[in-house]
Amino acid sequence: MRWALVLALTAAYPLIVYFSLGHVEPRYLALLLLVLGGLRWLAGGAQVVQARWVALAALALAASTALLNASLPLKLYPALVNAVLLVVFGLSLVRGPNIAERLARLQDPVLDDRALAYTRSVTQVWCGFFVLNGSLALATALWATEEVWALYNGLIAYVLIGLLMGGEWLLRRALRAKYAREAAA
The missing domain is CATH 1.20.58 (Methane Monooxygenase Hydroxylase; Chain G, domain 1)
Incomplete structure (x- = not known):
């Protein structure tokens, strides 16, 4: 709650x-x-x-x-959240298991090497996203108008998150189908 x-x-x-x-x-x-x-x-x-x-x-x-x-300190909060997420996701790549692997294991506790490599790549992509999104959040806080800051951090950033999540979901489904066809052949 x-x-x-x-x-x-x-x-x-x-x-x-x-x-x-x-x-x-x-x-x-x-x-x-x-x-x-x-x-x-x-x-x-x-x-x-x-x-x-x-x-x-x-x-x-x-x-x-x-x-x-x-x-300004109020407007820095979205950049702060991105920085912390970058650290959490990045440390999970170093210390393991990575964040995407942890989430994947909630559905399927047994992951093969290909799935583990994929989850690592997904976590790396999210790290890149947090760098880009956090940089834009910081730039809008420092140099943009309040309207631009609110538009980016209150709408555009969430659309980008949704696109990344949706794109990854579609890619994962396509890869699963491909691997299932390969296994059946």
Whole structure:
């Protein structure tokens, strides 16, 4: 339940900030970051350490926003989330099992070498995505208008995530069908 609330607030965050700026001082919007940080801290889940790092960073951004009464720390949150996801996915490549493998094993506990190589590649692609998406989130926070920042971080980034997820799902289905044909031949 808490993770659903965290995900919903994180997804809506850019739009909430955009529609609030100009009406509410940034220091009061820092409460939104405090709530997100607190929820992430409490939710923890399987990745307690990573969730706590995001929570602490969100709290630092909230404190900066409150002290400076500036919107920039608020706008840095999407870049922060991408940076943490990059670290989590990247470390999983080094320490194993990688994130895509963990998810794949939920459906099929026994993965062959080809499947393991594929999950590694998928995790690498997600790392590349987090670099690109995080860079764009940072660039929009630093140099773009609030409208462009909200459009990218509140819509375009989610469309890109959906396209990557959908494309990977289609590729996985095609590869499974190909391997099934090869095995039958």
